[in-house]
Amino acid sequence: MQMDFYEAIEKRRTIRVFKGPATEEQLKNIILAGTKAPSAMNKQPWEIIMVEEQGIIDQLAELKYELTSKSLPAGAMGPEEIKERALAQKNSFENASIVAVNNILEWEKSVWLCIENMSLAAVAEGLGSGIVLFWGDEKEEIEKILGLPEDYELTAVLKIGVPGEEPNTREKNPMGGRRPEFSWLHKNRFQK
Numbered sequence: 001m002q003m004d005f006y007e008a009i010e011k012r013r014t015i016r017v018f019k020g021p022a023t024e025e026q027l028k029n030i031i032l033a034g035t036k037a038p039s040a041m042n043k044q045p046w047e048i049i050m051v052e053e054q055g056i057i058d059q060l061a062e063l064k065y066e067l068t069s070k071s072l073p074a075g076a077m078g079p080e081e082i083k084e085r086a087l088a089q090k091n092s093f094e095n096a097s098i099v100a101v102n103n104i105l106e107w108e109k110s111v112w113l114c115i116e117n118m119s120l121a122a123v124a125e126g127l128g129s130g131i132v133l134f135w136g137d138e139k140e141e142i143e144k145i146l147g148l149p150e151d152y153e154l155t156a157v158l159k160i161g162v163p164g165e166e167p168n169t170r171e172k173n174p175m176g177g178r179r180p181e182f183s184w185l186h187k188n189r190f191q192k
C-alpha cells in the first residue's frame with residue numbers, strides 16, 4: 001500500500017484487539033522493513049521468531065497475564081481493575097500474528113529501531129500492531145520456551161494483525177495523553 005510517510009506515523013497506534021492475523025506475505029514485508037533499520041556498527045543484532053504454534057502463543061499470553069497481575073500498582077487500583085487489565089493483556093494475543101523479536105546481549109538498542117520500522121510497516125500493510133514487553137522471571141521463561149541461546153535475549157513481542165478496535169484518540173490514552181508539542185524541546189541546554 002502506498003502511503004504518505006507522515007500519515008503512517010499518525011496512523012500507527014497501539015492495537016490490543018485483533019480480528020485476524022497478517023498474511024504470510026504481509027508478515028514477511030513487515031519483517032523485511034524491520035531489518036532495514038540502522039544498527040550500531042551495522043551489527044544487525046536482531047533474531048526474529050514467527051510464533052505459529054498455538055501452544056506457545058497461549059504460554060506467552062498467560063505469562064503476560066501473570067506479569068501484569070503482579071506488576072500493576074495495588075495502591076493505585078483495586079484487584080478487579082488489575083484483573084481486568086491483566087486479562088486484556090492476555091486476550092490481546094488472540095487472532096494476531098505473533099512475532100518475538102530478540103537481540104544479541106548488550107546490543108538491544110538497534111533492535112528497537114527494527115521494532116519501530118515493523119510497527120510502521122504494519123500500518124503501510126493496512127494492519128495494526130502492539131508491542132508487549134516482558135521482564136524478570138517471565139522474560140526468562142519465554143527465552144527458555146523459545147529456545148534462545150544464552151547470548152541472546154528477548155527484546156519484545158509484537159502482535160500484528162487486522163485491527164479489531166478503533167484506538168482512543170492520542171489525548172484519551174488511559175495511560176495519559178500526549179505531552180504538548182514542543183514542551184520537550186530545549187535549546188542549547190536543558191531548561192526547566
Ligand SMILES: Cc1cc2nc3c(=O)[nH]c(=O)nc-3n(C[C@H](O)[C@H](O)[C@H](O)COP(=O)(O)O)c2cc1C
Pocket residue numbers: 012013014015016089130131132133134167170173175
Ligand atoms: C517499550 C514499549 C513497551 C510497551 N509495552 C506494552 C505492553 O506490554 N502492553 C501494552 O499493551 N502496550 C505496551 N506498549 C504500548 C504503549 O502503551 C503505547 O505505545 C502508548 O500507550 C502510546 O500509545 P500509542 O502507541 O497508541 O501511540 C509498549 C510500548 C513501548 C514503546
